Amino acid sequence: MTPAEGFADPSYAGLRELLQRNLDDGIDAGASVCVVRDGEIVVDLWGGVADVDTDAPWVKDTVVNTYSLTKTMTTLAALLLVDRGLLDLDAPVARYWPEFAANGKDGVLVRHVLGHTSGVSGWQQPVTIADICDDVLAENLLAEQAPWWEPGSASGYHATNYGHLVGGLVRRIAGRSLGEFFATEIAEVCGADYLIGTPADVDARVAPLIAPPPTGFDYGALPADSVFVKTMTNPAIPIPETSSRQWRGAQIGGVNGHGNARSVARVQSVVSHGGRAVSGVEVLRPEAVERVFDVQADGVDQVLGAALRFGLGYALPAPAIHPSIPDGRVCWWTGYGGSIVVNDLDRRMTFAYVMNKMTPQLLGAPRTEEYVAQAYAAL
Numbered sequence: 001m002t003p004a005e006g007f008a009d010p011s012y013a014g015l016r017e018l019l020q021r022n023l024d025d026g027i028d029a030g031a032s033v034c035v036v037r038d039g040e041i042v043v044d045l046w047g048g049v050a051d052v053d054t055d056a057p058w059v060k061d062t063v064v065n066t067y068s069l070t071k072t073m074t075t076l077a078a079l080l081l082v083d084r085g086l087l088d089l090d091a092p093v094a095r096y097w098p099e100f101a102a103n104g105k106d107g108v109l110v111r112h113v114l115g116h117t118s119g120v121s122g123w124q125q126p127v128t129i130a131d132i133c134d135d136v137l138a139e140n141l142l143a144e145q146a147p148w149w150e151p152g153s154a155s156g157y158h159a160t161n162y163g164h165l166v167g168g169l170v171r172r173i174a175g176r177s178l179g180e181f182f183a184t185e186i187a188e189v190c191g192a193d194y195l196i197g198t199p200a201d202v203d204a205r206v207a208p209l210i211a212p213p214p215t216g217f218d219y220g221a222l223p224a225d226s227v228f229v230k231t232m233t234n235p236a237i238p239i240p241e242t243s244s245r246q247w248r249g250a251q252i253g254g255v256n257g258h259g260n261a262r263s264v265a266r267v268q269s270v271v272s273h274g275g276r277a278v279s280g281v282e283v284l285r286p287e288a289v290e291r292v293f294d295v296q297a298d299g300v301d302q303v304l305g306a307a308l309r310f311g312l313g314y315a316l317p318a319p320a321i322h323p324s325i326p327d328g329r330v331c332w333w334t335g336y337g338g339s340i341v342v343n344d345l346d347r348r349m350t351f352a353y354v355m356n357k358m359t360p361q362l363l364g365a366p367r368t369e370e371y372v373a374q375a376y377a378a379l
Contacts, residue, residue, distance in 0.1 A: 163253020
């Protein structure tokens with residue numbers, strides 16, 4: 001295997017060695033890692049194979065579907081509206097989206113959506129992949145249904161529909177789709193090559209995801225009306241579908257953002273650096289960033305089955321899942337397959353890792369934890 005490309009401060013030699021070893025051993029096929037520390041990019045590495053069918057290499061501007069890591073980008077769009085005084089976290093969603101009050105959802109607050117406690121963690125009506133790629137249709141279906149549990153009482157991870165719920169608010173407040181708002185107000189300002197809704201002219205740069213081995217888990221053994229089954233199987237999303245033009249072009253702010261570690265870190269370091277981008281431009285005021293740490297739920301999530309503390313749009317330190325993430329003003333989230341971003345405000349550090357070869361874990365993949373541990377070992 002050729003050496004990983006890019007650069008790393010000498011103190012991060014362990015991170016470079018880990019990436020190289022994982023590429024050499026086939027643990028990773030293609031991947032990138034990035035660290036922003038004290039306002040500077042101190043690690044920007046990439047390597048391996050972007051497309052195993054063609055042997056195309058993972059190059060500097062390769063991007064990949066980061067799955068649920070996308071939610072951290074969608075959260076920043078909401079926080080930007082909060083910072084501008086256009087969105088009140090303690091207001092009912094229906095203040096901005098009147099149709100959402102239907103079927104007993106008039107008490108669902110904006111913070112319930114951002115904290116995965118809204119009671120609306122998926123679609124009640126059977127939906128197809130084409131349905132969720134139509135963001136307006138998918139938003140309207142969510143507005144019509146009843147909550148599955150008492151809003152605000154517990155978390156139930158909004159696995160696929162998080163971006164549709166936040167996107168519904170963004171559309172009504174900003175008059176633009178979530179993807180358009182994110183592109184102009186956040187990605188462009190941060191100089192980041194991250195997209196929610198990826199145009200066809202980017203397809204040549206996209207690394208197709210490599211499906212993880214089957215877990216053998218039998219969804220059919222669980223009650224069909226459980227929150228877990230309703231959230232995670234409607235619709236089922238085969239990994240090959242994520243390479244379709246329909247999927248890439250859709251604006252699914254919960255799961256289909258495309259970027260690399262550099263673009264993830266450039267955007268997310270706004271959180272770890274008190275609202276400022278790497279360029280020094282203020283994207284959010286510090287007080288808006290601090291809202292991330294308003295705890296919305298602390299207990300076993302009804303969908304993921306793991307003990308999690310959710311702030312606004314991010315998980316807070318969870319030693320049982322990622323022991324290397326320290327306590328303090330730290331927030332993180334991961335994507336199915338292993339991608340992760342960690343924002344550490346105490347150390348003014350953001351770490352990002354994205355890849356194309358997926359692991360089966362929804363949370364706490366061992367490979368991912370090893371990368372996080374190496375990033376912290378350098379501090």
